[in-house]
Amino acid sequence: xxxxxxxxxxxxxxxxAATAAAALAVVPRHVVGAESPTGPQPPSEVFACxxxxxxxxxxxxxxxxxxxxxxxxxxxxxxxxxxxxxxxAKKRWGEQVELYTDWRRVVERKDIDVVSIATPPHWHALCxxxxxxxxxxxxxxxxxxKFIAEGRAVVTAVKRYGRVFQIGxxxxxxxxxxxxxxxxxxxxRSGLLKNNCQGVFIQRGGFPVKxxxxxxxxxPEPVPKELDWDMYCGPAPVRPFHHDRFGWNHRFYxxxxxxxxxxFAQHYMDxxxxxxxxxxxxxxxxxxxxxxAHPECCTPWAWAELKYADGLTLVLDGNEWGPRYDxxxxxxxxxxxxxxxSQEKLKALPDPEPLLTFPEAVRQRKDSGxxxxxxxRAITIAHLANISLRLGRKIKxxxxxxxxxxxxxxxxxxxxxxREPWHL
Amino acid sequence: xxxxEQLKALVEQIPDHDKGGSYVSLTPEAGEAMRTLAAEILxxxxxxxxxxxxxxxEPKIGEEVKxxxxxxxxxxxxxxxxxxxxxxxxxxxxxxxxxxLGGDRPKAIQKYxxxxxxxxxxxxxTETLGKMLLDPDLYDDAARALAAIKEGAADVLxxxxxxVKGRARLSVIKKLAVLKCEKAADVFKQALAEQDLDIRIAGxxxxxxxxxxxxxxxxxxxxxxxxxxxxxxxxxxxxxxADALLAAGKKPEAAAIYAHMAxxxxxxxxxxxxxxxxxxxxxxx
Numbered sequence: 001x002x003x004x005x006x007x008x009x010x011x012x013x014x015x016x017a018a019t020a021a022a023a024l025a026v027v028p029r030h031v032v033g034a035e036s037p038t039g040p041q042p043p044s045e046v047f048a049c050x051x052x053x054x055x056x057x058x059x060x061x062x063x064x065x066x067x068x069x070x071x072x073x074x075x076x077x078x079x080x081x082x083x084x085x086x087x088x089a090k091k092r093w094g095e096q097v098e099l100y101t102d103w104r105r106v107v108e109r110k111d112i113d114v115v116s117i118a119t120p121p122h123w124h125a126l127c128x129x130x131x132x133x134x135x136x137x138x139x140x141x142x143x144x145x146k147f148i149a150e151g152r153a154v155v156t157a158v159k160r161y162g163r164v165f166q167i168g169x170x171x172x173x174x175x176x177x178x179x180x181x182x183x184x185x186x187x188x189r190s191g192l193l194k195n196n197c198q199g200v201f202i203q204r205g206g207f208p209v210k211x212x213x214x215x216x217x218x219x220p221e222p223v224p225k226e227l228d229w230d231m232y233c234g235p236a237p238v239r240p241f242h243h244d245r246f247g248w249n250h251r252f253y254x255x256x257x258x259x260x261x262x263x264f265a266q267h268y269m270d271x272x273x274x275x276x277x278x279x280x281x282x283x284x285x286x287x288x289x290x291x292x293a294h295p296e297c298c299t300p301w302a303w304a305e306l307k308y309a310d311g312l313t314l315v316l317d318g319n320e321w322g323p324r325y326d327x328x329x330x331x332x333x334x335x336x337x338x339x340x341x342s343q344e345k346l347k348a349l350p351d352p353e354p355l356l357t358f359p360e361a362v363r364q365r366k367d368s369g370x371x372x373x374x375x376x377r378a379i380t381i382a383h384l385a386n387i388s389l390r391l392g393r394k395i396k397x398x399x400x401x402x403x404x405x406x407x408x409x410x411x412x413x414x415x416x417x418x419r420e421p422w423h424l
Numbered sequence: 425x426x427x428x429e430q431l432k433a434l435v436e437q438i439p440d441h442d443k444g445g446s447y448v449s450l451t452p453e454a455g456e457a458m459r460t461l462a463a464e465i466l467x468x469x470x471x472x473x474x475x476x477x478x479x480x481x482e483p484k485i486g487e488e489v490k491x492x493x494x495x496x497x498x499x500x501x502x503x504x505x506x507x508x509x510x511x512x513x514x515x516x517x518x519x520x521x522x523x524x525l526g527g528d529r530p531k532a533i534q535k536y537x538x539x540x541x542x543x544x545x546x547x548x549x550t551e552t553l554g555k556m557l558l559d560p561d562l563y564d565d566a567a568r569a570l571a572a573i574k575e576g577a578a579d580v581l582x583x584x585x586x587x588v589k590g591r592a593r594l595s596v597i598k599k600l601a602v603l604k605c606e607k608a609a610d611v612f613k614q615a616l617a618e619q620d621l622d623i624r625i626a627g628x629x630x631x632x633x634x635x636x637x638x639x640x641x642x643x644x645x646x647x648x649x650x651x652x653x654x655x656x657x658x659x660x661x662x663x664x665x666a667d668a669l670l671a672a673g674k675k676p677e678a679a680a681i682y683a684h685m686a687x688x689x690x691x692x693x694x695x696x697x698x699x700x701x702x703x704x705x706x707x708x709x
Contacts, residue, residue: 108652110693133656135696160663161696162703213446216492220485237539237565240483240532252446291447291455292462295499295539299447322452391503392459408574409506409543417571417602420564420595421622423629 045070045359050077050106050136051093052127053119054085056248059092061116061139061168065368071359076112079103082246083226101228103127107134114362117141118168120250121257122236125150126422128165132157137362141168142266144375146236146257148383149415151376152402153424158372166358166368167375171271176355176369181275184333185352188277188312192342197311199333201276203268205319212260214252214297218242235418239296252298258386259298265316265382270370272378274355276312276333279374282399283384284309289322290389304385309399316385387413427475427494434465435479438493458496462504465497466513473501473520477537482530495536502540518545522552531561538562542569547576554580563592571599578605585611594622601630609636616646621654628661635668637677644684659685659697666704679708 047066051058059075066073078089079100086099100106103123107115107130115131116139117124125145131138138158144167145151158165175181187193220240223229229241236255239245250256251263273279283306290301302322306314312333317325335343355369362368380402387410388395396405404410418424427435438458442449465472479494502521505514521537522545538556541549542565550573556566557580570577581596582605588596597615600608608630615627624646631639643665647658666681685701 104653108656130653130656133660135693157660160660160667160700162699163696210448213448215445216441216447216496217445217489219488220483222485237535240485289452291450291452292458292500292503294447294496295536297446300450302452321448391506393507412543412572415572417568417599419568420591420598421626423598423601423626 045072047071047073047114047137047359047362048112049073049075049114049116050079050109050112051075051089051097052079052103052106052115052117053123053141054078054080054089055082055118057118057141057168058085058089059116059118061118061141061166064168064170065139065166065358066114069357069359073114077106077109079106081228081232101231104130107131107136112136114139120232121262122146122255123234125154125424126235128154129157129424132161132163132165135161135163137164137358139166139168139358140375142375142379143257143262143382144266144379145383146262147414147416148380148402150424151380151383155372155376162365164358164361164365164368165370165372165375166361167266167270167370167372167378169267169270170370171267172274172374173355173357173369175271175275176352181271182352183335184275185277186346186349187333187335187338188275188310189352190342190346190349192338192346193310193333195310197308197333198331198337199276199311200313200315200328200331201272202315202317202325202328202330203272204317204325206268207260207264207316207318207320209260209300209318209320212252212263212298213300214249214294215242215244216294216297218244233419235422237419253296254298254390255296258382259301260318261301261304261316261382261385261389262379265385266375266379268316269378269381270374272314273374276314278308278312279371279377281308282377282380282397282402283307283314284399285394285396286384286388287394288385288389290392291321292392293390301385301389304388306381306384314381316381383414425471425474425478427479428468428471431465431468431472431475432479434461435476435493435497437461438496441492458500459504461497462500465501466504466517470516470520473498473517474524476501477521477524477529477533480533480536482532498536498540499543502544506544514544515546515548518549521545522549525552525556525562526559531559534562535565538565538569542572545569545573547573549573550576550580553577554584557581557584557588557592557596560592563588564595567592567595567599571602574603578603578607581605582607582611594620594626597623597626597630601626601633604633605630606634606636609634609639612636613639613642616642624650625654625657625661628658632661632664632668635665635672637669637674640665640677640681640684644681648688659689659694663697663700663704666701670704670708675708679705682708 062073075093075097077098080086090097115136117127118141121143221242223241285307288304291299293299300321303325304316315325358368395410398405439454476494476498481490505517521541525534553566553570556562581600612627612630615623631643643662647662650658666678670678682701682704686698689697
């Protein structure tokens, strides 16, 4: 169906004047042995990069997580399903960028070290897995995935091949420098609360709940000539085209993302998870207050309450629709939660390690601060809340098996079978 | 079955969308009433479900959407019956929806019915979904629904396999892999030698999903001979198979795969596979 999507040509989408010579100007890191922690470094700290998805967020991660963190990159290849986006990529990044309508051609290239993924989220997992299988390090826009099982598959692939992964949000890098946050992190990771955590963390507002509702009256439109709609839909069902489903507003539809919860929770949960030491687990109970969900369009919600096995409560209060969350009051974890003996024990424990930036992590072949398991667990919070609100009921979750307990239908949203030829 | 006037009146109780076309202005009270509405509709049983289906209208390019309320209402019903204590109603709704597949209704509507069956359906509708695997417009929707339903789905997919062709066949093989169908072991192995690249990839994935200890030789041979995207996928299937065998305590079988991958993936661009295989090999010791 899609395997013949080679470099872009003028008959389909125009081929840019890509030059092999330009592509060779940057020496891929594997050529100079940079994979080994003791091996030589490349001639300069310049990553040979490929870009998958050339829309609004394209290149933001390359800037934020490579350039702003002291390294540099050269873009050699870019893929998108929209001709206009591809042409913009060439204008923005230079003539050396070879253009493709199929992202698989980018990950196949042997001269690329890092792939930056900025497609709509229903593609993120497949692109991440393909990149990991091809030995690329990965920058992935948030939200990391569309559903929970995708996240586990990405984690498996990234870990199997020892890849460095950084999610497209960086709140934890600031949080980990705050003495107060570091103290909470230390308390939570110490185990001294003994599953009797009284903490209540409330994220009030910051979710554009109303803006992120899909159009239930969208009149089907002809597919624009410059768009490969089938490839855009990819693993998601093919619907009649409407411009709202393509571009920025894809966020409002279950097929591609998951509304304000999915789009913003990764930002807020990234520092929360580090501070509260939840990078390796997920909530066990989830309850939401929301309007009855529409089958295809995201609809308004009021709040989500998520409880962890150790007693910690996390609340996402949309603060735009319905009543505000008032079941519990915010309560920070602090030293007074520990008795004197436990406080002494805490003092003896080492401080948390500093987080590595993406370039540092690549250099040292270690996890980046926004690593793959943390990113998966962060977006799992949003997915769980969305499952609860889509079904209009409380769910219980097993964070080890990553399955909803005793609710077969809820698990149909944990793992959503993909349209052929795609699979996790 | 045409919708009764009573059903139409119930559907009309669903609030209008707001001017912008979404349900932003839906109040929490109206939302609660919509949930009650689903229960009210269900009191009319199968007749009302069929009536809702009859109110659905095929979306057409450039035309206003004409079935917003029944479309929403049918989903509310499908969600409602997935709740606790609703097993009998759930099966009744799923069967009613399935009874509308395969006829003259526009394919877009049938796709929507399958989508809702994917949510609320169970074993009782797998046979009907199996028939839809032969429909060139519906096969993939039906296959996805079967994979989501799980119970009884693998047998239906297997039974359909001799009769499906082209992309439908790919879809069926993929979903057998999703379901980890051990009875499909030979199907997966044979797929490795097919002309269609996607079928070969599906076969390799299936082998890794069922952790088939009899398949490494065929899989490794196929992976070694593959190029580009296929090579990435088949190599990964081999590594996944080795990991699964190791997890199942089959260390010698896993070690053989890891050793093969470690000694054959010598190109610098495959160093990550070699290193993964070496880590796997060490874990078998």
